[in-house]
Amino acid sequence: MDSLTQLALGAAVGEATLGRRVGDKAIYWGAALGTVPDLDIVLNPFISNVTALGIHRGFTHSITFWVVGALLFGTLMHRLHRKDAVPWAQWTLMAGLVLSTHAVLDAFTTYGTQLFYPFSNYPVVFGTIFIIDPLYTVPLLAGLFVAWRRAPTDRLRYWANVAGLALSTLYLMLTIPSKLLAEQNLREGFENAGIEVERTFTRPTAFNNILWQAIGETDDAFYVGSYSHFDTTPPVSFERIPKRHDLLSDLPDSRALERLRWFSRGYYSVSEGSDGTLYVHDLRFGRSDMGIGPDGEPIFTFRLERDPATGRVVGFEKERPDMQADTELLARFWERILGRSNV
Template sequence: MDSLTQIVLGAAVGEAVLGKKAGNKAMLYGAIAGTIPDLDVYIGKFFDTVTALEIHRGFTHSIFFAIVFGWIFGWLISLYEKNASTKEWAKLMFWGFLTHPILDAHTTWGTQLFWPLDIRLAFKNIFVIDPLYTLPFLIFLLMAMSQRKGTAKRRKYNNLGLIVSTSYMAITIIIKGITYTKFEQALKEQGITYEEIVTKPTPFNTILWSANVETENAYLIGYYSFFDSKPIEFYSYPKNHHLLGAYKNDILVKRLIKITKGWYTISEKNNALYLNDLRFGLLSVRPNFQQFAFSFEIGKKHDKTIINEVPRNREEAKQLLKDLWVRIQGN
C-alpha cells in the first residue's frame, strides 16, 4: 500500500499495543515501523532493474524481519524511552513491521511474508491506493490523537479505525468473489475457452474491476463495473512470446518472467523489444489501449543483456483518472 496508509496503520497498531503507557509516542514509533519495510525501494536503487524488483517486498516484508528487527529496534528505542520496557517496545515494532506486509499481501504485487521461502502472497483484492480504506482510518486516528493518553475515548476511536479498515478489507474480498463470478459467466456465455483467469480492482476504487484471461495464444483483458448495463467485452493482446528469440534462454530475462508469474506479452516498437507485465494492467481502461503500466525494454550493451523499465509521466496518470471516472459509471 502507499506510504500514508502504512503510516496510519502503523500508528494505530502502535497505539493499540502501547498507547496506554506511551501515548502519542506509541503512535510515532508505530508510524516509523509502518514505514521502514518500504526502505527496500531505496536499497533497490543500488542494483539493476530486475534485482530491484526481486528485492522489493522481499526480506523487509517478512515475518523473519519483523521478529529479528523488532527486537533490535525495540532495544534501541528503550535506551532513551524509559516509559516502557525493551520487551514492550520490541512488541510494538514487531507488530508495526508485521502488519505492513500483511496489508501489502492484499495488493497485486504481494509480499514474501515467508521469506526466505520463494512464496509471494498476492490476494489482489485492493489497489495500492484506496481512499475508502485510508481516509476513514486516518480520521479515527486523528480523533484518537486528540484525546488524552490512556482514556477510554482514545482507545475507542483507535479501535474503531482498526475495525472499520479491517471490515472494508473483508468487504473487498467478498466483492472480488462476486466480480470473479461475473467474469466467469461472461466467458462462458461468449463461448471463450481459457486456461486461467485473474481479477483485480482498477486504481483507487473497488467498483470497477479488471480480469486478465489466459488463452492459448493471447491474453484477454476485460472490465466490469457494478454500474454496467451491457455485457462484458474482452480485448485480445497476443502473447508474442516467440519474439524473445534468443533472449528466452537469457538468465536475466528468465528472472523477469518469473517476477511476472508468466503474465506477460512481448511487443516490438522502433526496433526495440519490450516485455509487458500484465498483472498491473494498462494505463487506460479504454478499449484496445496498448500501453501497459509496467513495461520493460530488453536490449544488449557490450554483449550484455540490459533491461530498463519504461518510465511513466504525469499526463498518463491524469488521463487514466479521467478514463476511470467515465468507465466506473458503467458501459
C-alpha cells in the same frame, strides 16, 4: 500500499498497543516502523534493475524480518524509553505487530509480497485492493487525528483509534467477497464469449473496489475485460492482446529474463520496436488510459537490454508511459464504475 497508508496503519497499531502507556510516542514510533519495510528501495541506486525487482517486498516484508525486526526495534525502544517503565516484551510486541501488518496489507495488493523469504521467494498476492484506496486509509487517519488531540488516558482517544482500525479492517475484509463476486461474473463473461481461458488474474481498478479487471490466458493471447458491481450482466466483450512470447524463445536464457517471468507470473506480452528493441509488458497493473481508452500503454513495461554479440538479455529498464488521466478520460472511468457502459 502507498506510503501514507502504511504510515497511518503503523501509527494506529502503535497507538492501539501502547498509546495508554506512552502517549504520542506510540503513534510516532508506529508511524516510523510502518515505513521501515519499504526502505528496501534505498538500495536501488546501488544495484541493478534485475536485482532490485527481486528485492522490493522481499526480506523486509518477510516473516523472518517480523521476528528479527521486532527484537531489534523492541530492544531499541525499551532502552530509549526506560523512564516509561514499559516492559521490553510490550515494546517488542508493538514492533512485531506494526511490521507484520505492513507486510500482510501489502499482500492484499497485486504486486506480490515475499512473506516466506529467504525460504521461498514465492510472491503472495491476494489482489483484493488497489495500492491507493481512500476508503481504507481515511478511517485510519480520522481515528488517529482524534487520538492525537487527546490525553493518553482519555477513553475517547483509545476508542477513536480502535474505531478507525476496525473500520479499515472491515473494509479490507469486504474486498474479499467483492473480488470473489467479480471473478464469478468475469468467468461467466469469458464463457459467454466462447473464450476458453487456462487461468485468470483479477484485480481492482484505480482508487476503488467496485470496478474490476480480469486477464484471461489462452495458448497465444490474453483477453482483458472489466466488470463493475453496478453492471446488470457479465462483461460482453474482451480485448485480445497477443502474447508474442515467440519473440523471446530464441534468446539465450538469462537471469534478467528469468526475473521478469517470475515477477509477472507469466502474465506478460512482448512487442518489438522498429529498431528491433524488445519490450516486455506486465499486464497485471493496467494501462496508462486506466483500461478504457483507445491506445493506452501498459504501466509496467520493461525495455530489454541485450548483448550485441550474443543477443543475450543482460538487463532491462522500466519504461514509464505518460498517464492520460484528463477530464474526459476520468469522466468515462467514472461512468464505467457506475456500470453505465459495459465494455
